[in-house]
Amino acid sequence: ITSGTPQLETALCMIAIADPEHYTAIQVVSPERSANKAPMFNPKRDLIEEWFETDVDNEEGSPSRCHAPRLLNFKRPMVQFQIQSLIENYDYSGALLLYQENRENFSERTGLLLEHARRRLNLEHKEAEQTAVKLDMKEELYPIRRSDIAQLTEFYNSMRIKQVRGELNDFSMRLEIMTLYTGRYLMEKCMRVRLEDVTVGRSLKNSHIMYLDRDKCTGKIPGIQEYLDEQFSDKKSGRFEWGKPVNALSIVHIVKFLSTQPGNEKYRQAADEMIRWAALSGQVRNPAAHTIVAITDEIIRESYDNKNSAALVKSIYTVLKQAFGSQWKEEAFEIYGRINFMIKQAMENHDG
Numbered sequence: 001i002t003s004g005t006p007q008l009e010t011a012l013c014m015i016a017i018a019d020p021e022h023y024t025a026i027q028v029v030s031p032e033r034s035a036n037k038a039p040m041f042n043p044k045r046d047l048i049e050e051w052f053e054t055d056v057d058n059e060e061g062s063p064s065r066c067h068a069p070r071l072l073n074f075k076r077p078m079v080q081f082q083i084q085s086l087i088e089n090y091d092y093s094g095a096l097l098l099y100q101e102n103r104e105n106f107s108e109r110t111g112l113l114l115e116h117a118r119r120r121l122n123l124e125h126k127e128a129e130q131t132a133v134k135l136d137m138k139e140e141l142y143p144i145r146r147s148d149i150a151q152l153t154e155f156y157n158s159m160r161i162k163q164v165r166g167e168l169n170d171f172s173m174r175l176e177i178m179t180l181y182t183g184r185y186l187m188e189k190c191m192r193v194r195l196e197d198v199t200v201g202r203s204l205k206n207s208h209i210m211y212l213d214r215d216k217c218t219g220k221i222p223g224i225q226e227y228l229d230e231q232f233s234d235k236k237s238g239r240f241e242w243g244k245p246v247n248a249l250s251i252v253h254i255v256k257f258l259s260t261q262p263g264n265e266k267y268r269q270a271a272d273e274m275i276r277w278a279a280l281s282g283q284v285r286n287p288a289a290h291t292i293v294a295i296t297d298e299i300i301r302e303s304y305d306n307k308n309s310a311a312l313v314k315s316i317y318t319v320l321k322q323a324f325g326s327q328w329k330e331e332a333f334e335i336y337g338r339i340n341f342m343i344k345q346a347m348e349n350h351d352g
Contacts, residue, residue: 025069027066027067030065087114087343092114107346112135113342116141121161144329144332153333160317169294172284179274183251184251193254195210198216198220211245213242214243217254223257258271259271266322267323270318270319276305277316
């Protein structure tokens, strides 16, 4: 690639970068103490044998003038563009792998941010926080201090990205958990009824399961049994069945009943919406978990008032915002956008 026009040299470099298994860019430096202005070979007057006699490059002990340049000026912008494209699609695993293959082109900070984002999106909370400490950005990357609110926010963010990327099977599988924990937050933090007030716990092997207890529940919430019996009258028993593990549907119905009581009326619309989430979760959970059928927006529309997954994400956002009240922090719900901006800045600053 040494002798040629700038356009030709650029084209050869791009070919070598695009297909390194088949092509290597070679640069040939001028002979030592030479200005590289030797006369051109003229076949009409020069003997080729005499020219070969003066070619000492192949003699034993002669230094090689061939060099394979790293092509960083060409390679770095290309890789940077690829990483940016990946993080804009929240593919931090792919972006991190690309960074690791080209780490000499970027700062260590770029790699740490990609590692943090990858672990955070995978809900590897401890590891993600450790990386934030290495970056000396714990407070900036975690604007919410309360663990219960932070947990729900992180889970919502992971669901939103699943929806944006079209990974609706994983998105649907997470809906049951989101409904359960959002309902529990409303019941405990907003309506002042603790889960322990209405359940009994039992330890089974390595887990501790909470079961709805009729005596505790009816003692704490008068009228709840009649309400639940009415809501579950279509069951085989014709009434609500006590003594079963707490699930999203039972919790949101308790929240719905509590929203009819004085002081809780403002949560009635949220409770109605969460009942729709629980119903949708029940209808799409089994197909998502036990079949190879892909969950689509059309399937979600059929079970969710003709609304798609984007509308569902917006609904979850609205309910969480009301539930968190003064504890709401918008920057926590836009954290991946902020992380992407930090990654782009770090890539621009090669020195870190």
